[in-house]
Amino acid sequence: MDWQALILSLELATITLLVLLPIGLWIGRWLAYTSFKGKALAEATVVLPLVLPPTVLGYYLLVSLGAGSPLGSWVLDAFDIRLTFNFLGLLIASVVFNVPFMVQPIQRAFEAIPANLSEAAAVSGLSGLQTFLRVELPLVWPGLLSAMVLTFVHTLGEFGVVLMVGGSIPGETKTIAVSIYDKVQAFDFASADQMALFLLLMSLLAVAASFFAAARMVKTR
């Protein structure tokens, strides 16, 4: 078992989740409540990382964030920070490829809230923030939970993008999924077995949890 890779993966998944949660809530709620010209395009952009081959996504991230790119070179000059082949680069990539996993369930959950509830809240004297905290959040909670679980597990398991943007630097960018690949290449099947089983169980648990959450959501209606 490559403990270093596992801990790195857990760190990456946790930080990705923390960064993406507020962004996902904002985008998901916005997409659910507003209609505007070109909304279909915005929704398609959100889903794009889901359907794009990971290598393609990784390639574009590399091209746009690398030291040779305008953004990458500017950040390097201004802050002396590299955006690729380190943990930060991995985090940025991880946030980008998890956008659909976070936004979609949240958007669906907000869409399922009956429209007149927020009006009823306003008439009952609740401010926008109070309505969000006391009415919307409890109602989208199952969707939110499932979004969080999916994001977390998906980060643990992502391989292609991670390899493209992060390389495989132990302790910096070598995640558990990359480690499994390395172990197999080195014929260390015992370690590969353990880690693969761990990921399998995590994923199963996650999907089960999100199904459970979805079932609860039906009951509250």
Add this chain to the structure above:
Amino acid sequence: MTVAEGKLRRGALCVQLEQSWPMPLNGEFSCEAGELLALVGPSGTGKTSMLRCLAGLMTPELGKVEVGEKIWLDTDRGVCLPPQQRHVGMVFQNYALMPHLNALDNVALALLHLPMTERRERASQWLEHVRLSRDQFARRPAQLSGGQQQRVAVARALAREPKLLLLDEPFSAVDQMNRQGLYDLLADLRRELNIPIVLVTHDLVEARHLADSMVLMDNGKVLQQGKPEQIYRSPRNARVADIVGIQNRFQGVWRGPRNAKDQTDNAGWLEWADGNGQPSGVLMRVRDKGRLSVGQPVTWVIHGDGLHLRHEEGNDDSQSGFGDVELMTTVVSRKVLGDITIAQCKVEELFGVSLCLFRSGPQRRILSDGETLSVRVQTEWVHVMPTRAAQD
């Protein structure tokens, strides 16, 4: 300023709105404190939009909403209070209860300005007030019946101690059996609250039964405001008569006063038109309000109280007032609605015209198919209006 404003008591609601987009909305009405006003009209005529403007959920292009001395909306002066500051209680069409909260917490949600413990205490007082039993306090909306949900929604609306209560089709999701209890509750509330109550409904029977005053809307426009019996007896125009479903509605031609006596009596002559719209020669002397010109096509209605069966009156020949008309009719069809029988009676002298008669109790026996009845039309009850008066 509305005309009625000077006469209104403290706490009254005064509304004046005008909008052409996204949907037309136009009209003014007022409602006294302690009075129940029903907004009625066909569905999709802007009744709910009107209510939303009162609650502050929608802002009309132009308008004014005043409750008591408080101005909630005045587009001329740029005043538009958000719903949170309006102190309005609203019961939504499908109640809009929070599905994740139990009955008590749903009501407590409207009391966030109070400390936590006091909130629940007040909430339970309100729930008791609307006669929800204690074992239902901890249930979520999904575990309550339509009628119980409605009571929770009413309690939530009242918990804010509103200055105006709005009810949007509150009975639509409650079955007929449970409605009576809710009607009673509403009647009690009206007595004890002493605030204006506005009820939106498409059910005219309900509106007539509950309301002190009715506002008739069509196509976003307020057509008439008045007491229910007043609207039924003298609808402002043919469209109003149409919407409220007045059965005895006929066409005619206005012939005007004929002599000096007619003029001193404020009377004029109305010629009944037959089923083809042709003048029939049957003339009636009715009240003249001076608004019609001679030869003008008119629509006229008569209230059921103005149609007498000669048969029931015995040999009493005393003719009242204006000079009534007597017609021979034959019952052609009957409908029995509970205790009431409604009969269509063909008028012999008038081709294609039939009268609608209602009778209940033992008197309904006379309304049997093929029966010939002599009907006295008491012309004092006739209300005449211009036929082309949609803009009136």
